Amino acid sequence: MKSCFRVLLSIFVLWTIPACTGITAQSYTPTLLPREPEIASKAVTSTAAPRGPEIAGVFEGVTPCSAEARPLPQVPADSDCEQMIWSLVLYQDAKTRAPTTYHLQSAYGLSKPNTNDLVDGGTPIVMEGTWTITTGAKSDPAATVYQIDPDDPQTTVSFLKVKENLLHVLDRENAMLVGNGAWSYTLNRMDDQSPVEEHVGIPPEPPARPPLPPMPEGSSVFAVFDGRTPCHDLVMEFTQHRPYSGCLKIKWRLTLYHDSVTGAPTSYLFMGTSTYREGSWTIVHGVEGDSDAVVYQLQMREAQIPISFLQVDENHLFLMDRERNLLVGNQLFSYTLSRVNTETP
8 A cells, every 4th residue: 555645634732841951961061941931721531542452553753853854754854844843653464463554643843832732733645554663773773663654665764663662763774762851752541541531730830940960970971862742640759749630741951970980870969840859770671571771770869760761772761560561651741861971862
């Protein structure tokens, strides 16, 4: 089945946030994230995603879009593109579970300042065709990769299967696209989730900003990761944000330090809008089904159990729950942190 590209008359609604400026390890100076205007807004709402034996998965999310990284090849090179919305339905044979067809509904464009919309609703895209499962990503030659339109090099798009409920958009070299402080390139599976109820909330007044601590003596920056995650209980506990009704997102900037001589992990600094916290971190190995998996563990001083992130490649951390299962986000935000200083340590 040939891919099709056509403009729809429907409008896709997005919640947008300004992207953070990239910084490198060499020039990095810790600064608290700037305060953003917060407005009372509806939390993510969802009608039930299609389910059934013919559905291999429904994956949704919002990703960046730039001149350097066009997530879909159908986006013209000269178009203005900052954000992109995805709704990808993968179909399978109900008996054999072999991949059959897909339906992708997307929209791209510029963010509309101080709103949750794209300017003029963005430019919609619809694609349909076949998909397949293959292997091989830049970060892992044995990784499982989903490809839509595998027989058409002009429209093929590949996704790393991080886990059953998480896909990550790959570039033309099968490397994971790196997001920014507002959005990652992770798509979250929605047909395994219950619809989210509507509610409206106003965030509490942020406290006064505390003074920033200096870089630990004898340490240097190992990596800096940015992101926005949903308001999971574990996120609120670690970031020390007070839970409130209608919480839509939590901002992250996570700096990992290591020993300047040995390279061993030493400490971390988490910075939010008006807060920071410090602690120690370490690297361990092994998750269920993968004894070689690399896990970053950050100690929370008030808890005996550290918070864990799966390192899928050098540029991405995926937040895990207490049982080391990957957390799955919603239509807007994932639990993925993207590396700001992209040079390999």
